[in-house]
Amino acid sequence: SGKIIINGQEIEFTCEKNILAVARKAGIDIPTLCYHPELTVAGACRLCVVEIERMGIQASCSTAPVDGMVVYTNSERVNKVRKMVLELLLANHNRECTTCDASGACKLQKYAHDYSIKRLRYPSRQEMAPMDTSSLSIVRDPNKCILCGLCVRVCKEKQGVGVWDFKNRGSRTEIVAAMDQPLAESACINCGQCIAVCPTGALTSNSSVSEVWAAIRDPRKTVVCQIAPAPRTALGEEFGLGSVDVTGKIVSALRKIGFDRVFDTVFAADMTTIEESNEFLDRLAKGEKLPIFTSCCPGWVKYAEQFHPELLDNISTCRSPQQMFGSVLKKKYCQELGIKPEDMFVVSIMPCTAKKYEAKRPEFTTAGSYDVDAVLTTVEAAQMFREAGIIFEQLPESDFDEPMQQATGSGVLFGATGGVMESVVRYVTGKLLKTEGRIDIEFVRGMADTKIATLNVGDNKLTLAVVNGLAAAEALIEKIKSGELEVHAVEVMACPGGCVGGGGQPFQNDSAARSARAKEIYNIDTRMVLHKAQDNQDLNKIFEKYWGGCCNHDTHHDLHTHYHP
Ligand code: HC0
Numbered sequence: 001s002g003k004i005i006i007n008g009q010e011i012e013f014t015c016e017k018n019i020l021a022v023a024r025k026a027g028i029d030i031p032t033l034c035y036h037p038e039l040t041v042a043g044a045c046r047l048c049v050v051e052i053e054r055m056g057i058q059a060s061c062s063t064a065p066v067d068g069m070v071v072y073t074n075s076e077r078v079n080k081v082r083k084m085v086l087e088l089l090l091a092n093h094n095r096e097c098t099t100c101d102a103s104g105a106c107k108l109q110k111y112a113h114d115y116s117i118k119r120l121r122y123p124s125r126q127e128m129a130p131m132d133t134s135s136l137s138i139v140r141d142p143n144k145c146i147l148c149g150l151c152v153r154v155c156k157e158k159q160g161v162g163v164w165d166f167k168n169r170g171s172r173t174e175i176v177a178a179m180d181q182p183l184a185e186s187a188c189i190n191c192g193q194c195i196a197v198c199p200t201g202a203l204t205s206n207s208s209v210s211e212v213w214a215a216i217r218d219p220r221k222t223v224v225c226q227i228a229p230a231p232r233t234a235l236g237e238e239f240g241l242g243s244v245d246v247t248g249k250i251v252s253a254l255r256k257i258g259f260d261r262v263f264d265t266v267f268a269a270d271m272t273t274i275e276e277s278n279e280f281l282d283r284l285a286k287g288e289k290l291p292i293f294t295s296c297c298p299g300w301v302k303y304a305e306q307f308h309p310e311l312l313d314n315i316s317t318c319r320s321p322q323q324m325f326g327s328v329l330k331k332k333y334c335q336e337l338g339i340k341p342e343d344m345f346v347v348s349i350m351p352c353t354a355k356k357y358e359a360k361r362p363e364f365t366t367a368g369s370y371d372v373d374a375v376l377t378t379v380e381a382a383q384m385f386r387e388a389g390i391i392f393e394q395l396p397e398s399d400f401d402e403p404m405q406q407a408t409g410s411g412v413l414f415g416a417t418g419g420v421m422e423s424v425v426r427y428v429t430g431k432l433l434k435t436e437g438r439i440d441i442e443f444v445r446g447m448a449d450t451k452i453a454t455l456n457v458g459d460n461k462l463t464l465a466v467v468n469g470l471a472a473a474e475a476l477i478e479k480i481k482s483g484e485l486e487v488h489a490v491e492v493m494a495c496p497g498g499c500v501g502g503g504g505q506p507f508q509n510d511s512a513a514r515s516a517r518a519k520e521i522y523n524i525d526t527r528m529v530l531h532k533a534q535d536n537q538d539l540n541k542i543f544e545k546y547w548g549g550c551c552n553h554d555t556h557h558d559l560h561t562h563y564h565p
């Protein structure tokens with residue numbers, strides 16, 4: 001600890017690792033492209049340079065504060081270097097901002113404005129390299145890559161997957177997917193965390209917007225939408241409303257743009273809670289296939305298929321809420337409406353790019369038609385609303401459609417890390433101990449990447465673990481396999497903070513944004529009337545009407561699946 005002087009202002013530092021963090025703490029921003037507070041420091045882009053007395057120009061991300069240091073963040077020399085860095089990057093960049101999905105969210109675009117870059121002294125790049133559109137989830141445009149390496153680091157450090165890497169050196173340096181293959185052929189789990197950290201439009205979601213417009217405009221199609229838990233506290237950010245609950249406005253907007261029915265994925269999350277909790281209780285009674293792992297994150301499921309085939313029997317056979325709802329709509333609700341599965345077009349709004357991949361898994365079809373036809377990310381949904389001229393901020397709130405209208409707070413919790421576990425615990429305690437009302441399970445909450453606790457539920461002493469980020473999941477799996485840790489159930493979500501931090505959520509997708517979204521998820525739960533899945537009366541009626549009850553042979557057929565290595 002000590003004090004440094006930044007721009008004449010004395011600032012104390014304690015545990016900050018670099019000058020950049022000290023400055024930002026004091027309310028002085030320094031531009032960065034290759035820096036991310038949650039990843040290792042690369043010091044590659046040189047945009048964060050500052051001038052330090054007796055040390056000259058230094059990168060503030062990789063220079064530690066030393067007591068007595070005198071730093072200038074905005075001197076003439078500093079700005080000259082920054083402008084040159086920006087000009088060099090722009091010279092080698094496809095600058096078609098008007099057609100770029102990242103326009104408005106791009107840091108290179110922002111800094112070019114901030115630093116008044118008007119005319120480039122360097123010729124612009126002539127040859128364009130082909131885009132990689134092979135993946136259902138992620139599109140990569142190499143012409144917009146600035147080689148910051150954040151995608152390389154997030155995939156390696158947070159997910160332990162390591163799909164992206166540098167190739168060649170010097171001016172021929174590029175970033176490629178493993179073995180220089182198309183992304184779809186790699187071990188990519190589709191989580192989109194590389195999109196979330198990419199400062200430019202080099203990585204974006206594989207948009208389903210035009211496909212959805214086409215279905216809405218097709219008179220033969222009944223278009224149905226479901227909305228996941230996490231987008232409801234993030235979509236408002238796209239319209240300047242902050243991380244507040246905008247569920248009712250999203251429903252209104254979807255009706256306005258032409259959806260025939262609008263449902264809540266939370267209804268299906270309650271369904272998942274009931275099916276999965278009973279599967280868990282059954283395995284506990286038999287003492288088999290424990291610990292049970294959750295199955296709702298398709299990033300995690302693909303990771304397990306590729307790297308832990310020995311665990312596939314432990315993963316819950318439940319389909320994710322997205323796919324349970326798709327199955328209900330295409331197998332049952334279609335019949336009720338008297339239409340064929342191929343004449344219904346099911347769209348889901350998800351915080352997630354991996355859900356695009358999940359929807360196209362061959363397991364999840366009905367009579368040759370996908371149970372979920374298209375997945376829009378939160379960002380893509382907002383784009384459609386803007387395109388339709390909807391003034392989102394001013395929309396009134398609407399309710400979801402019947403007969404699958406009710407939802408419980410526990411289902412909403414699915415959107416934050418720990419939420420699936422909390423829902424299961426609420427269901428199990430409600431069932432075994434006949435408890436009424438809401439029970440909050442505090443240990444599962446919060447943004448730590450690993451949370452473990454032992455709870456007494458009736459005669460059962462249950463050790464439960466919640467992880468987010470697959471590197472954290474990998475560490476936990478190693479402890480379980482070595483016998484160091486004995487657990488009964490594990491919730492795994494690939495993204496930091498769970499789905500609130502998904503790869504399809506608005507920028508800035510940083511820890512502050514994730515915490516704000518998660519906080520509102522818990523606020524929604526407290527405001528709702530029902531808090532455990534078994535209290536959802538619409539759901540109980542649907543279970544009765546379609547399958548003669550829950551957790552039986554027929555629900556197993558329609559709502560569960562099997563995973564293969
Ligand atoms: Fe999630 Fe889900 S909670 S995975 O994070 O389980 O995407 O929001 O929709 O399916 O419900 C994502 C979010 C979902 C599903 C639910 C689960």
Ligand code: SF4
Pocket residue numbers: 190191296297298299300351352353354355493494495498499500501502503
């Ligand atoms: Fe998708 Fe959620 Fe899994 Fe991230 S944690 S990959 S948003 S399901």
